[in-house]
Structure formats: structure tokens, C-alpha cells
Amino acid sequence: MATGTEPSPTDHRPPSGVRGAGRAAIAAPHLRTDRWWLAPAATAAGLLAFIVYSTWRAFANADYYAAPYVSPFFSPCLAENCQSMRSGPNWELFGGWWGLSPAILILIFPLGFRLTCYYYRKAYYRGFWASPPACAVAEPHRKYTGETRFPLILQNIHRYFFYAAILVAGILTYDTVLAFRDEHYAWGHMGLGTLVFLVNIALIWAYTISCHSCRHIVGGQLKHFSRHPVRYRAWRFVGKLNAHHMLLAWVSLVSVSLADFYVYLVASGVFDDPRFF
């Protein structure tokens, strides 16, 4: 991952930053005595676990449909090589030439949304790129240009991913509705999977709506709230959710993985979906 900051493997220029000329002469790159590395380490571990899991699932290209449940990683299915899901999200936009896992076609959007998300940016800049590793801990990079140039200037397209994420969330909502069928596609039933999907879709929506771009679009861009009372209320509502954006980012990441994992377990026959009615 690049952040526009280039590490300096062997550099013989005089030190800059906190050890640079003019600053108080202190040799240590930081003097923090607490366990400052814990948060970035935990973040990195969590994100890494998700990356490993989702990569395996996407490329495994199997066990993603167990009627009536479709894994959120594979929905909507846009290639011909998808498993057919009755009245499910099969739209063969890409026809037959697509030979890879159909998950890749669709995962780009939620991944892009999360990759450009203001919270995840913080998380991986800190966790993976150590820029900075923690507050007031010197970063190991010689140069830093942040998000001022390519490729990181592309972070500015976050709001387009937000628009896409709305669509994806809509489709996952549709999937959740479909989950109120039984394995024979009869309506009016519910199983443990339905519950998993319900929780997941609620969290996905909460995360999506709590997005900073959303907050801006619904009202933040206004100069005069007093002239737009409805948008002001919407902005306040999104603002309340937004305060928990980090939490929602994590729990929705876990819930979407769990939903997929649940489908995997059922589809691969580890156990049968317990039906409530």
C-alpha cells in the first residue's frame, strides 16, 4: 500500500522531524511510556484477518449459496458462471467471458467504499503504514505528501463509492427479504440465517449511513441550516451515527464476514440452517 510517503532504507542525510535541527535535543523518537503500539497492532491484525478471509472466500468461488441464503460477498452475481439463485440477484451483466470468481466483480464496490472511508484510512495509515504509528510517535518515513498527489488523491472519490455502497446495501436488503423463504422458496419462513442476515443488513446500513460523505451530502454542505429544517434534522441524525463510525465500521465488517461464513457452513453441509418456522 502506498501513502505517498516513501520509506528511507539507507539514508545518510541529517535527521529531520523531532530530531531535526532547532528542535529540543532528544535522541529518542518518542518518549511515550504507555503501550501505544497496541492499538495499531490490533488494527493491523484485525484488518489482516479480514483480508485473508475475504481473499480465500472470493477466490474459492464455492459454497456461497445455500437456498435461500446468498453470501453478501457474491451478491449481486453479475457473471454467467454464478450459481443460479431463484429470484435471487442474478444479473448476468458480464456474460460468459468472465472466468474468475464473480465475487471480485462486486466486492470492488464495498471494498472501495471501505478503503476510501475516513475511518479505515486512519486505521490503515496508522496500522500498516505507520504514518504515524501512534500520536507523537515519530514515523519512519523520510518524506510525506499525504493525500496531495496520485494515487492517494483518489481518496477524494469516496462519495462515489458511497453512492455505490447505497446500491449494494439495497441489494443486500433484497437478499435479506429473500431470506424470509425456506429452502423450497416458500415465503413466510425464518431461520437462524435470516436472523444473521437481519443483523448484518442493519449494521451495513448503519455503517453506510454514518459515512462522513453521507453526512456532508445530507446537510453538512449547507451554510444555513435554519433554511433547510428537514436536511438539518437529517444531518443531526447522521451526525449521531457518525460519532460511532469507527465502531460501526468494525462491527459491520465482522457481521458481513459472519454472514458469509454462515452461508459457507450451511452450503458446505457442516450443519443445517435451524428453522424457526
Added chain:
Amino acid sequence: MSSYEARFRVWRGDIEGGGLKDFEVEVNDGEVVLDIVHRLQATQAPDLAVRWNCKAGKCGSCSAEINGRPRLLCMTRMSVFDREETITVTPLRAFPVIRDLVTDVGFNYRKAWEIPAFVPPEGVGPGEYRMFQEDVDRSQEFRKCIECFLCQDTCHVVRDHEENKTAFAGPRFLMRVAELDMHPLDAAEESGLDRGRTAQDEHGLGYCNITKCCTEVCPEGIKITDNALIPLKERAVDRKYDPLVWLGSKIRRRSS
């Protein structure tokens, strides 16, 4: 009332050099780090330089770093530390040191000059300003800033990269841009000044990688990143990267 001897390491020196100096000093119940620094002055090091003023967390003068974290000396209670712990106090490490705990914060005053001031609306006289509470709430939050410059100190963009100081205004002054851009009566736009665009083009908003250290250190609890910097980034996107918004504003301008 119990008192004990605490171990302190205080950075002493100036631009020529210096180092951490060890002290043993009495600590009484309820004291803050600034009290201990004052006791050092009165008993062991009369020429120990420290900047302070109100001693109530309202003026933002006594910014320093305690155990490596940027903090106000007057708002850091001794009771948060272990009695056995050695407490290290250093000057702010993002700015040039003057002497002991005092640094040259001139960077911030130069940046203040670079942010165009409030533009009063034409044709609205003194006493005729009408603004609604919900319209001033956002900017009022930013105006709680006591200019302690801890956010400027902790921000890695300038803390770790001296060369970025020219291009980057820092969280405090980007927040000032946001404050003015959200001010209900600021007439910058009418005067031809686009604050959202200049935030990115002239004040280095793009350097911010929203790692939120500024928010973490803010003694006033201002949500600098969520409420000022990110909204400002979104406003810059409106101007520069969003064809829909751009088109919309063109049409609206034409129709009005």
C-alpha cells in the same frame, strides 16, 4: 493529606543542545504537573523556563509533552501517575526550542496570517446581523479553541517533516478555514474567495491523512477531524471532484 517525593526528568537546554535532567521533588495531594514545575523553580532551578498563564486550562499557554504525550501542564494531575513512575517533561517537539520547556511557536502565528479573515457581508450594518443558533453552532465549537497548539504539535505532517511547514497550515488553522466557511454571514464567496478550494490549494488540506491525533490531544474536546477537517475535505471535493455538485451549482447560478 499525603505527600511524597516524585522523580522527574525535565528537559533543560536551548537551541545549542541540552538533555533530560533528573530531579527529586515533593508532590502534595491534588497537584498538577505545573505545580511541580513551579516547585522546581522555587526550590531547585530558579531559572527553569516554562510558559504558563491562567492555570485553569483556559488560555493554552502551558503546552508541553509529558511522558511523550502533548498535554497542558496545568490540566495534568499528578494522581494519574504511579508514585514510582519517573515523569518526563519535555518541550513541544514539533517547534524550535527556545529554552527548557519554552518553544518558539511563531509557526502558528505565521499560519494565522495566511488564513483570509472574516469577510463582513455588504449592506449589513453593525446591529443588523441576524443569525440563528443552529447556524452558528458549528463555528462556535471551533471557536472554543484556546490555541494551545497541541494539535499543531502532535500532527505528524509537520512534527515529522519540517519541510511541510511551508505548505501545511495544520489542524488549528484548517479548522479556522472551516469555521469561516461555515459562518452564516461570511461573504468570502461574494468577494471571490472560495474557502473550500483554497483549503486544499493553499493551506495544504491534502496533507492531512485524518489520523485524528489532533482530536485526541485537544484539551477542549473539539472534534477537529470529524467536524472540521473531514467536512472541509468534502467541501473541497464539492468544488473540485464532484461533477454533479459542480453542474448543480452552475445550473442554480444560471437560474437565479
Added chain:
Amino acid sequence: MSVVDRQEWDVVVVGAGGAGLRAAIEARERGARTAVICKSLFGKAHTVMAEGGIAAAMANANEHDNWQVHFRDTLRGGKFLNQWRMAELHAQEAPDRVWELETWGALFDRTEDGRISQRNFGGHEYPRLAHVGDRTGLELIRTLQQKIVSLQQEDHRETGDHESRLKVFQECTVTRVLKDGSRVSGVFAYERETGRFFVLRAPAVVIATGGIGKSFKVTSNSWEYTGDGHALALLAGAPLLNMEFVQFHPTGMVWPPSVKGILVTESVRGDGGVLRNSDGKRFMFDYVPDVFKEKYAESEEEGDRWYEDPDHNRRPPELLPRDEVARAINSEVKAGRGSPHGGVFLDVSTRMPAEVIKRRLPSMYHQFKELADVDITAEAMEVGPTCHYVMGGIAVDSETAAARGVPGLFAAGEVAGGMHGSNRLGGNSLSDLLVFGRRAGLYAARYTADLAAGRPPVDDDQVDAAAAEALRPFSAESPEDPAGHAPENPYTLHQELQQTMNDLVGIIRREGEMEHALEKLAELRVRAQRAGVEGHRQFNPGWHLALDLRNMLLVSECVARAALERTESRGGHTREDHPTMERAWRNVNLLCAPADPTGVLAATDPARGRISLTRETTEPIRADLLALFEKEELVKYLAEEELYE
């Protein structure tokens, strides 16, 4: 000698609080090249500590409010000792000064219809205080600071230099006002950072340095409040007015030591907080003076009912005027019924549910939680009186803010006397800063512009003398001291001074104690001559304190002498041996002047006082202003002959 750096300016403003910045803005806008000198960083002045608001009769909250009502309230608050013309100008101009702040970007709290919200405060008949939560002072200072920055940006566009017409000299201290004959010719100052001396030559100097609280042990004031401006004026030959009036706020924090003196807002009591002694008794019921007997509750039950039903019950005695409450607390502590840390208990925890306390008193909840580890929703606060404000100050002309007797010297803000009489109303200080800060800047600029005969030159001898005076603490250890005394630690001297003023010239004063204080001050004065410092001149706090001691000692002597002289109790001056307000004193001002008019302190025998005191009869209050009051009220204050003139 005198190889110090010199610069030319039109107007020099000493102090960068509300008054100083407002003066600088005005002077610069009137075309004067203006320099501001302040001890702290730009924007850190003590004005940031002001919480309540700016009093201005804008009539946003109550349409009946107008300047006449504001004037009346101010005079009542000051017990009719106010320089009435100042109070009049203040009441008339305050609204314009507040509105002007909005055009510079200030954001006050709003009313429903979008105007500036105004809140109630003690002594003000109508809701009158423009405010921003409880951080109005910060808003004021930041707005003025940003206005200055915007003027500097204008100058930069025109001249390429931000500081060509308006410059702030941060972290510099002025030690002397220089003179040419009787006229001001500039100031002598040093940079705190480097210790380097410099001279700003200017025909007009505005003093706006604030107060004197650091001469007292328990104070809500910051370290800057060492009475510098008072002393500078005095040494330049300008008299100080009514220095005996010092306001003690009844409720300051008393524990922990680190925050002793920090203010506990009056709204704690307004919202239902009660004062108790160590016996658990609500002692204020024992301290209602006769003149207030009719207006205050006689039982706890009645007092408690007042909060719900103010029309049919009398208010609890916790809400007596500040001076009464402060005196009562003082008596309880002296009688041995105080709290463990020498205050009394202020309790809201048993009066309101925790969530109500957190909602109504958020900053107090945080202040105690963070600084004292006290949860005010669960336990009582410990509070005691704290030195808050000095009403006395440099005697000035009401219209022009010009100091008396020294052409070219101006003063505004807390350092100027007269405006508040014997007691200041809450909210009137911020408006005072703006109204008279502007006037001082305006007339200083005009004075400079009108100088036809050329500018007064700087006298090299004075510069040399000032430099020698400033360097003296470094030579204290030299063997020149004939008696062979060891050098004195300035921190120790400061602590002794604070203890003396606190104990002997504090909230309740007695003749014997004040005489004792004067003796003690004389002793400290001698010892202060030997105050020595270690190290070098670069940012050396010990040295700075040694220099500030001169000012604190001078000002303390003024307070003690004036307090000894005024044999009555009025506003911020309470004599145990003269407990009543005397109408004969109503029109008497006490003026302090240096005993040695040359201003050379060393020439005076340290054991003798350095201050001489004179009495002066005030100008009668203009008839149309007197007509704003009822006759029955005037009778209480004014002497017979004043009434019928």
C-alpha cells in the same frame, strides 16, 4: 552605554488583553503606526478567563432596557463613587462596541429571532449580558486578535510587511515609561525570550495591563496580574485613584492547592447551592445585615421555596451581594467552623439530582472533577473568598482616557480607575475594556497626530538608568552589599508579600493590621533590593519575578495606605473598625502619588513609604443623571449639600 535597539512608533500599547487590543485596533484604524507589547503570547491575556458576558443595553431580551437603566445599575453597584461621566459613556457606547464585534466575526449565542442573546446577572435590572456559553472572554480576545490579524493582512497587501503598521511584541515586558520633561517619550522594555533590552520611542503610550491580583495569596488572577501598569504610571508621575477598592469573589476553590482561588461561578448558588459550615449549618441566615432584612428569607424552608416561587417568598441569604457573602465566609473560617482546607462547604449534591447538576453546571462539574477529583453531584465543594478585581487604578479623564498629569499617557481597562466606583458589576468589565479601550486608542492616535512641535526625544540617561535597574538582580550576589546580607530569593519574597496582603489588607480590614502590613511592606522593600537571581537573561522566570516585585510592592503599598485612610466601609473596602458607609466619604477620591516625584526609587529611603496620599473632592453628578434616580434612594448615598445643589 544605551546601545539598546530603538524603534519609532506613533502609539505604543502596553498590554494585549481586551482593552489593549481594542485600543491598538482603533489607533491603527485612525492612521497611527501602533505597537502592542504584552508579557504573554498574543491571545493569552487574562481576558480569556472572563466567563459571564459583556453588559450592553441592546434591549434584545427586554425592550425596556436602555443606557439610562444600565447607567443607574452601574452607579448603584459602585455605591455612587463611580466617575459618573465614565459610567455614562460606558452605558451609552457598550451596544455599539458589541455589535462591532459581530462585524469582525464574533459569534455570540443567539435569541430565537436571530439576535444576540442576553442573560441575567447580579445587579443588572434586565437581562443584559451578551455571551458565548461560559467562555465570553475567549470569544472577545479571539475576535480582537483576528481583527488585528485582518488589519495586518491589509497592511501586507499594501506594503508587503504584515507588521508595518501594527505590530505585536509578544512576551516582552515594559519596565519604564520614558519621559521628556512632563511628556511621554517612549517605553523601555525587555524581551522575555532573550533578555535583550529595547526602546520604543513614541509620543503616546496606552497602558492596558489589567490588575494586581498576584499581590494576594488567594486570587483568581494569573501571574501577569502584578500591577505593572499601575506601577508604570505611578513611576511616570501619574496618580492612582481609589486603590483601596479590591473585589473579593466569595466563592473560589480552596483545594487542591494548585487551583486555590479559581472561580466557582455565582450560578451555583443561583441554581440552589447552599453554604454550610463544618457543623453542617447554613450559616448565611446569621449574616443578613439590617438593610437587607426585609428582602431575604428568615428560614431555610422559605429560602428553599423561593427557587420555585420567587413571587411569594424571599430569596435565600446565600444570594446576598458578593461582599456580604465573602465577609460571612471569612468570619466562619476565622471562628474555626471552616472546612478542612480553610473554606466552607458549597453543596449542590443534596439539592438537585445528579443529572440536573450536570446539565445546569457543566463547566463546574468538569472543573471539580478534573482539578479536584470532587464529584459535585455526590459531595460538597469547598470554597472561600478569592481576590478577583481591582476597582482602583490610574486616574484618567473620562472622555479621552488620558492619564492625569502626564501628557501622552493613556489608560484603559482594569488598570484605569473610576469607572466602577467602589464595586464592579459582573459583565461591566468586558464592556469597559471595549468602550475605553477604543477611546484610549482614538485619543492616543489623535494626540500623536496633533503634535505640531515635533516628537519628544528619548533621554539616554533614562534609558541607562532603566537598564541598570533591570540588571540589578543579577548583581545581588556581588560583595558590594555593605551589610553582607545574603541575596534574597524572589519567590520567597513574593510568597511573603502575598501572605501579608492576604492576611492584613484582605477582605476585612483593621487599622492595626494595615499598619502592620505597611511595616511588613517596608521590610520586604528593603529585602527586595537584594533580590538576586541565578542564570542568564534568556527566558529566566526568577529574573522576571524579581523585576515584577517592584511593581507589586508599589501597588500593595497604595492599597494598604488608601485602605488605612478611608475610614468607612463601601463596596470592595470593608473596615471592621468602621463598618458603615459614610455619606461624607461619597464624594472623596483618594489619590496615590509617588513620594519622590522624580520616579527614582533608589533615592527614597526604603524604610519610609514611597507613596503619598491626597484627598480630592469629586465633581458633582450632573443633574439630568441624578434625575434618573428616586429621591429616596439618593438620600441613602449623597450628603445633604450634594442633594440640594
